[in-house]
Every structure is written in C-alpha cells, then in structure tokens.
Amino acid sequence: MDITDQVALVTGANRGIGRRFVDELLARGARKVYATARRVDSPEALELAALDRVEVLAVDITDHASVVAAAGVATDVTLLVNNAGIATSTPLVTGDLAELRREMDTHYWGTLDVIREFAPALAANGGGAIVNVLSALSWFAYPGNGGYGAAKAAEWNMTNGVRQDLAAQGTLVQGVHLGAADTDIMAGYDGPMIDPADVPRASFDGLAAGAIEVVVDDWSAMVKASLAHDPALLYAQISPAS
Template identity: 50%
Template sequence: MKIAGSTALVTGANRGFGRHLAAELLARGATVYAGARDPDTVDLPGVTPVRLDITDPASVAAAAELAGDVNLLVNNAGISTGTDLLDGDLDLVRLELETHYFGNLSMVRTFAPVIVGNGGGTILNVLSVLSWVNFANAGAYGAAKSAEWAMTNALRLQLAERGIRVAGLHVGYMDTDMATHVTGPKSDPAAIARLAVDGVEADAYEIVADDVSRQVRAGLAHGVAALYPQLP
C-alpha cells in the first residue's frame, strides 16, 4: 500500500518501537493516530493521541469511533513479564496471552470493518523471533507470540478476500525499554521501523527484519535439533 496519504493507527505508540513506527509513518506522509493507555504520555509532534487499552473491549470500540478513517492498523502494543511456563505465576501467563493474542485479535475484529469501509488496506502485526523459537525464561512471551503468529496466518487468509493485507514482522531484540535486561546484540528500533514500513509499502506478507530472525526461520526446516542444540 502507499504510505503517503494513508491513515494509520499504531498501538503502544507512546514509547519504544511503537513511537519509532509512528515517527516513520509520519515522516512518509501518513496521518497517524498514536494509541496509548495514557494519551498524555504521547510526545511525538504531528500525531493524534488516542486513549487505548487493547485488553479492554470498550476502549478498543471507543478508539474505532475516534479513528474511523484508518486504513493501516499496526498492532504493536505488548508486554514482557519474563514469566516461565513451569513455575511462573499463571496470572502473568494469562496476561501475556490476553495482551498479545486476545488484545490484538480484538483490535483486528474491531478495525477490520473500518478498514473495509475505507476501501481496504493493511494490518501489520508486530511479532517476534520468539514466535518461532522459545526459551525457558521467556516461556509466556514466546507462547503468546506463537499464538499471535498463528492468528496472523489465519486472519491473512480470511481478510484477503475483503481487501485487507495482513503482514507479520519478525524481529529479535531491539534497543528499547523492554530489552534493557538484554546484554547481547540489539537492533536499532528506528532502523527496524524503516524496514517494517518498507515491507508494508511493498505489500509483503512476512517481514523478517534481522539476521537472528532469518537464521531461526531457516532452522525451522531442520526441526528441534537445529533450533535447540542444547538438548541431549
């Protein structure tokens, strides 16, 4: 889709990767709604702040009323509780799924008719390399992102006939608040935002933004032994 002249809603746009996405879209000529639980925390000049909690259906419905001209939805809002599946707090596991899976599904279900009414467009789901591979200390996050990936694939098939393209962005760690605990290599979120918007403009279904994601995707064809060499 053509970004210039489009109207986008970016969730979780008050900081981190979402703010970079909103800035990139704005720089390319899009009108941008910046979704955040507290719209007063949105400090990017040129965007329209929108109060939005993707886990609250009433909040999602209110955002759709306000942003009724959207033809590009970017599902970026997310959390990372660092909860493991075996011994972690089950409520936190549920919170990850409520956010990444049910919250984003609620956004799609609510905004798909809006996008159709505006002549069609694109939905970009910000996924993760952890939708393809998982680690014990991030089990809840990986499970939720895997569920979101499956959702992305299913909705892509359903919405294509309605004139909506559903894209997924796969990326490893980025240098944002969510990854402050990570000591390994991290991508520049501004650079990843440019790649993501490039992918949307090129009508890509799958945007694999960094080397680690490309390596893991290649490893999928070789099974468990390739993805988890530490196993005996």
C-alpha cells in the same frame, strides 16, 4: 501500499518500536497518525500529542471498551499497526499463571480484538493494511520467556488466519518478526540488539512490495530457517543444557 497520505493507527505508540512507527509514518508522508497509549497524560504521550498530524487516543488493548471507543473515533483508518505488547519473563511451569494469561490476553486476544473492531473501517476505506509486530520468539522458546514466546506463536498463527479472513475485503495483513531491539522492554539484555527504527522501515518497505511477512534481522532469519531442520540443532546452539 504507499504510506503517503495514509491514515494510520499505532497501538503502544508512546515509546519503543511503536514510537519509531509513528516517526516513520510521519517521515513517509502519512496524512494522519492515531497514536495510542494506555495513559494519554504520560510525558511520552503528551510529546506525541504535540506533533503535527498526530492524535493521541487512550487504548488498553486488553480493555474491550477502550478498543471499541477508539474504533468509533478513528473511522478513517487505512493502516493498522498492532505493536502494543508486554514481556513478563514468566516461566511456563513454575511462574505465576495470572502473568502467563496476561501475556496471552495482550498479544493474542488483545491484538485480535483490535483487528476485529477496525476491520470494518479498513473495508470501508478500500481495504488498507494491517501490520502485526511479532517476534523471532514466535518460532522458538528460550528459558524464562516461555509465556511471551507462546503468546507470540499464537499471535503469529492468528496473523495468518486473519489474513485469510480479510483477503476478500482487500486488506493486506503483514507479520513482522525481529529479535532483540534496543528498547525499554529489553533493558538488562546484554546480547546484540538492532536499532528499533529498523523495524518500521523494513515493514513499510515490505508493504510497498506487497510482502505478507517481513523478517527484520539476521537472528530471526536464522531461527526461521531452522524450522525446516531437526529442532535439536537450534536448541543445542541456544541452550546446550536442553
């Protein structure tokens, strides 16, 4: 896919990686970008609304009615970027079960709902593409982030599943994996972080090449490579107490 003249919708577009996706779409000549946010009256959303070729839509991906309403407006979409997400830092065994469910409701069920509602429009517009922003935590677990990792693992395999379901209509489904990016969601993290703008650049370069999976950074590449070996080797590096 060449981004030029595409009509894209980006969930969670008001800040962080989502905002970088909007910027990169505009820079690469997208004809129109639907930028979604839970609050369209926030300063970030109002800033997006002032941009040429951008229309802001109110979407909470855990609210089915708002997803249906957006799909009814954005019927011309050819590229869907599923970026919206949360991070509650909830432990699996001792944490609040409601927060763990919220992680899964957002990353797995919410993303799947968006795909299901927009798949007919993508088919009608020639197939197009779907980009799911995943994580290196799709492939490993880290203390305090068990809920997020489990939800991203579910979203990763869901990505593989919908790719097969949508192949017949000509929709390319791409999964994008990254470690830590310098965004608000990573506030307080003191490890190395990539520039969030690297994520859409890598994704769109991958779309141009027809890539169904994009691994953005060295950390994610290392974790993926470790899956072919004894997991004890990886966990000895990242969590010696395990």
